[in-house]
Amino acid sequence: MTMGTRVYLARLAGLPVFDPNGDRVGRVRDAVVRLRTTNRPPQIVGLVAEMALRRRIFLPVGRITSMDSEAVVLASGALNLRRFEKRPNELLALEDLLDRRVTVVPEQEGGEENDAVVVDIGMDLNRNTEWMVTRVAVRAHTGRLARRGHIYQVEYNRVRGLVGPTDTQGTSNLIALLEQMRPADMANALQDLPDARRNEVAAALDDRRLADVLEELPEHDQVEILIQLDRERAADVLERMDPDDAADLLAELPKTEQIVLLDLMEPEEAAPVRQLMSYRPGTAGSVMTSEPVILTPDATVAEALARIREPELSPVVAAQVFVARAPSDTPTGKYLGMVHFQRLLREPPSTIVGGLVDSGIEPLRPHLTLHEITRRMATYDLVAMPVVDGTHRLLGAVTVDDVLDHSLPRDWRDRDADAHEDEDLEP
Template sequence: MTMGTRVYLARLAGLPVFDPNGDRVGRVRDAVVRLRTTNRPPQIVGLVAEMALRRRIFLPIGRITSMDAESVALGTGSLNLRRFEKRPNELLVLEDLLDRRVTVVPEQRDDQEHQAVVVDIGMELNRNTEWVITRVAVREHTGRLARRGHVYQVEYDRARGLVGPTDTQGTSSLLALLDQMRPADMANALQDLPDARRNEVAAALSDRKLADVLEELPEHDQVEILARLDRERAADVLERMDPDDAADLLAELPKAEQTVLLDLMEPEEAAPVRQLMSYRPGTAGSVMTSEPVIMTPDATVAEALARIREPDLSPVVAAQVFVARAPSATPTGKYLGMVHFQRLLREPPSSIVGGLVDSGIEPLRPDIGLPEITRRMATYDLVAMPVVDGTHRLLGAVTVDDVLDHSLPRDWRDRDAHDDELEAS
């Protein structure tokens, strides 16, 4: 993709945007289409870029000097940093046009019209130096799984219904784009969708992907998406969330609904969630993760390193190993201490972790409040601290992201609220 040639807009999604100095401005998240009252093809007037702190701004197409498979570059001039808002005569390519079902008009009189689903939009620079939609990549709608249909291109004016009602819009192509994003970016993209579209796309995600995305959404969005699922599916998704995140989400629901969903969850998955919900809000017990990395003292360094390499572990959880006597599931046997991963890297693989533990840091009790937890973690430069009960059994660990999650304002994940604060300042 280069300037002056046809550009397929879905391929721009996620590309970095650089200013003339080579500094990254953000990433491409969508393209803005302006509808016209004549029969002329819709015009692409700019891109939507996401900057730091999840703020989305508009980049006029005239400011863009190059687009290729690796990046988008801007020319000189100042950027308008106001939050992007779609105007009444505008559509977004990925949000509004991708996955639309259209009627493809035949090229020859003897051919028949047929249904297809939009998978990409192609734009070209015309003689008036306007970027306009000229091509539509579609997948033949066969009545079976959409991905099985033949993919081909048609001229814009042959795709009838492209800018019509949205009740014929599916999810498969948008899901394919979202699947390339990190959960936090995917959650941010979902916040930009209309409520009905967002709920439809969320429901089409796998249980694991939806669980990851819910953990990154504001509470009100979590509750609304979960409420749209049938209860069996909602329970399955909760099982795949980290227990502390599942407990936080359930705490936003009415008591009766909490009980129903917990009863539908597998007992071994529901047990740690119930335990976390039993602690007073704002305490170590209520914010901890009940599934830190736990090894018995006779485990080797090689075994501990293999455990923290598991891809499902977050970096903050994998940063240290907690050592306790059997049983290894929380609540464990007697807690002995912790070993940071840097210490593990410096030791021979055959060494025993029981001989490497740091037992000099006093563990947290489950009723300790967040201010004291924060003070202790800052004092010892820790990213996680153990939580033990009165008999010194390990109950879980409070991580730095747990502390941040519960110390920031409740709406810190809500981009609209954050943008309002920036504009007010």
């Protein structure tokens, strides 16, 4: 192997995996630790890589020709694409061992034992070309939230409790790794965790990050995580979700719980959610976002471009601006039309958007079905369409991701719903 004889596993997380031709296979998500029946250190038998469509597969360590701080490279040969499943005698280094509370035994007899938290696992290549857990990086546990202990390394045989019960496992270091992922990838990683661990990690995220991740999870996982939070925290998280996603999540809860959480939300945040929940499921009103980019007709192209550059906007929402008379919050004044971002890019910054609107496409009405919405969007090659009421006020916009979310099977985000079939790929 063209690699060093010691590798730290947390540093591999997120690295790209390439085949011998330089084509990207996926990204490293974890390492598989096989426990021994003797007192020998655990063995690292392979990596877990995430491929397209969120499929996680096992990469035997013998197939790896190189792993460094930049990438992991595989040897040639068929790659087994069966979805990874952990065996009874196996642990995942980052999922199961990171953040463990352990006891560090002193090197010399009579020394003092120290409490610590695991921050990384080091593996070394032995003379039999086996990768063994030999080092553990830990942070001294001071018991004080305001003062973090120093980080140091110890030999594996000086650590007690590393592979014991999981009730002494924290979340901070795992979250630090997950924070590097996109919300969809983090949601996928959470689905791999045991339910209790998943709920614990999710609860430790800040409100904004948790809201983003909830939007990417299957509905049953969303509900399970939300109900584990106290109601005030749950309401705060719902406020930070897109109104349409918050409405969909609340719709999965009992009516009494819906009322309580909506009452705990700030009135201005709860209002659009209540409105979306009032529409019949499967209609434009129930799937639309009530917060598209809306400008008055006297706004300039420069102002419009500044709005769609806002980083929190999704690509489909930022693909166009909707022009309406004041007020600009939904429901707006009279809807006038839309301007696509490509048109904005072709015009001088001082141009008034009221003179650029495309008013030739009939807006959607709240009662229209998903079938009709899909037909119209396909006809005009649009990624978003306006929704107006009977007096032509803009209520929101249906985006292509809204349509996909509600057209696919309800369990499309659920990894457990995928077929577990063997496939082979020649890298």
